Amino acid sequence: MNYRHAFHAGNFADVVKHAVLALLIERLKAKDTAFRVIDTHAGVGLYDLTASEAARTGEWHQGIGRLWGAARTPALEPLLAPYLSAVAAANNAAEPAPLTRYPGSPWIARHLFRRQDRLTAVELHPEDTAVLEAEFADDIQVRTIALDGWLALGAFVPPKERRGLVLVDPPFEERGEFTTMLEGFLAAYRKWPTGIYALWYPVKDLPAVDAFRIGLAKSGVRRLLRAELTIRDRDSAGTFNGTGLVVCNPPWQFADTLETLLSGLVPLLRQGDGADFALDEIAGE
Numbered sequence: 001m002n003y004r005h006a007f008h009a010g011n012f013a014d015v016v017k018h019a020v021l022a023l024l025i026e027r028l029k030a031k032d033t034a035f036r037v038i039d040t041h042a043g044v045g046l047y048d049l050t051a052s053e054a055a056r057t058g059e060w061h062q063g064i065g066r067l068w069g070a071a072r073t074p075a076l077e078p079l080l081a082p083y084l085s086a087v088a089a090a091n092n093a094a095e096p097a098p099l100t101r102y103p104g105s106p107w108i109a110r111h112l113f114r115r116q117d118r119l120t121a122v123e124l125h126p127e128d129t130a131v132l133e134a135e136f137a138d139d140i141q142v143r144t145i146a147l148d149g150w151l152a153l154g155a156f157v158p159p160k161e162r163r164g165l166v167l168v169d170p171p172f173e174e175r176g177e178f179t180t181m182l183e184g185f186l187a188a189y190r191k192w193p194t195g196i197y198a199l200w201y202p203v204k205d206l207p208a209v210d211a212f213r214i215g216l217a218k219s220g221v222r223r224l225l226r227a228e229l230t231i232r233d234r235d236s237a238g239t240f241n242g243t244g245l246v247v248c249n250p251p252w253q254f255a256d257t258l259e260t261l262l263s264g265l266v267p268l269l270r271q272g273d274g275a276d277f278a279l280d281e282i283a284g285e
């Protein structure tokens with residue numbers, strides 16, 4: 001396990017993923033009944049943007065750094081509000097104060113929760129697990145678990161609340177992770193077909209991305225939405241060109257929400273020719 005998210009926290013992929021995560025949580029809050037977020041690859045929760053890891057890559061400057069304190073379109077503002085409220089809370093500051101911290105997925109989820117909502121945050125890296133546990137120590141709404149996220153994906157669904165969201169956000173540092181994600185998702189879906197699932201993937205190895213999409217399309221699972229944002233030409237050789245999310249069981253009219261979000265984010269996050277977004281149904285109703 002070489003991957004450490006501290007080098008990448010707040011990059012363009014995190015911006016898209018976390019803005020969508022926050023919007024999904026806000027939609028779950030439309031009903032009073034409790035829900036659970038299961039984060040199978042949770043990271044440490046809160047990242048120090050002044051630490052050497054973040055400074056070495058500087059990736060966050062091309063991600064949250066492009067949004068924070070920037071002029072944004074009125075259409076984008078309400079869609080970024082839940083996400084940016086978590087970023088502000090993590091920094092204990094409002095825009096445009098300098099950013100020193102970045103909230104990861106478990107922190108964002110917890111920030112947006114009501115009293116009745118719960119988080120199961122799973123992480124396998126021993127050092128990250130310790131930091132994650134410390135971050136949420138004594139928080140009765142959060143359960144942190146040191147476990148393989150792929151095992152957790154199969155074991156923790158359906159949650160007892162019977163409402164909620166599973167975020168699957170692996171590092172993609174090993175070959176075959178698209179296959180692992182496809183199989184893991186399908187097994188979880190069979191156990192809990194009414195949950196919302198958000199599956200993250202990098203747009204880098206295009207044949208693997210296509211195979212994942214074809215595998216999902218052939219699976220028979222309905223209500224699958226694919227959202228991608230590319231910061232330069234999708235097929236630029238050898239670089240991390242874009243970020244993808246498959247949302248299963250999206251909330252009502254969520255595709256329209258994503259279209260407004262992604263079209264507004266492209267000009268803010270673009271790093272070259274060919275920056276764009278794609279949004280379609282892999283499988284409909």
Ligand code: SAM
Nearest residue numbers: 005041042043104105123124125148149169171
């Ligand atoms: N979800 C986090 C967020 O959005 O803030 C970021 C997660 S990062 C992309 C992937 C995480 O998965 C890393 O923290 C890594 O240590 C962890 N990881 C790697 N293999 C894992 C496994 N088999 N089970 C659980 N976590 C794993």
